[in-house]
Amino acid sequence: MEAIFAGGCFWCLQSEFDKVEGVLSTEVGYTGGSVEAPTYEAVCSGKTGHAEAMRVMYDPKRVSYGDLLALFWINIEPNRDDGQFHDRGSQYRPIIFYSNEEQKREAERVVKSEPNKVALSPAGPFFAAEEEHQKYYKKNPEHYSAYHGARLNRERERVMREEGTERPFKNAYWDCKEQGVYRCAGCGQKLFLSEDKFDSGTGWPSFTSVVGEVGYNGEEVHCKRCKGHLGHVFDDGPPPTGKRYCINSIAIHFFK
Numbered sequence: 001m002e003a004i005f006a007g008g009c010f011w012c013l014q015s016e017f018d019k020v021e022g023v024l025s026t027e028v029g030y031t032g033g034s035v036e037a038p039t040y041e042a043v044c045s046g047k048t049g050h051a052e053a054m055r056v057m058y059d060p061k062r063v064s065y066g067d068l069l070a071l072f073w074i075n076i077e078p079n080r081d082d083g084q085f086h087d088r089g090s091q092y093r094p095i096i097f098y099s100n101e102e103q104k105r106e107a108e109r110v111v112k113s114e115p116n117k118v119a120l121s122p123a124g125p126f127f128a129a130e131e132e133h134q135k136y137y138k139k140n141p142e143h144y145s146a147y148h149g150a151r152l153n154r155e156r157e158r159v160m161r162e163e164g165t166e167r168p169f170k171n172a173y174w175d176c177k178e179q180g181v182y183r184c185a186g187c188g189q190k191l192f193l194s195e196d197k198f199d200s201g202t203g204w205p206s207f208t209s210v211v212g213e214v215g216y217n218g219e220e221v222h223c224k225r226c227k228g229h230l231g232h233v234f235d236d237g238p239p240p241t242g243k244r245y246c247i248n249s250i251a252i253h254f255f256k
């Protein structure tokens, strides 16, 4: 299966999606514009109408379109269409290019989930970018890392990669009572359901059970797919499981 996303600089999207199990290949390129086979320079001029984009080939048995959509969403600035992070220009506008009706339906649901300026469009001709832009993060790791730094959420890195803990009552979801799903902020997989959420009084989002693939290290809980630290699990939760998954808001993202 194919999925196409535009979300600012294509180098950065590619490095995130290449980490995902079930993603078979990724390619960066240009789409959504009016001329055939544009060059990087032409697209950067903003005059061709194209957006920098990434085409993902994936195995739907191993990773769902919903997971990819969530990963895309978490890695962009959904509320901007004049650019993304430190890049400005219409070629950096965020767009979900759907390839079939099912992708369209799922994309519409995500787009309705929160206020945003992400566009939806049927997939059109996709022109692969020049070879020097493919896997840029591998070809020019030093430049890439300095560039990509501006997109990183420092607090998320601290929590998910260094096993930090965010402050109770001062996080996004401790008090969230809306219906929806909570996905991993590192890889997009579905982890928790709103119906399993309860008020633990601790100031962190708490759940009685987990629906995604997670691993344990004693009480520590991490995402099995991206290895990101999520929080801890204790045996003092309410029925039916008696478990209390105490999770950092910044390690998850809520979708209605």
Ligand SMILES: [Zn+2]
Residues within 6 Å of the ligand: 184, 185, 186, 187, 188, 189, 223, 224, 225, 226, 227, 228
């Ligand atoms: Zn993950």
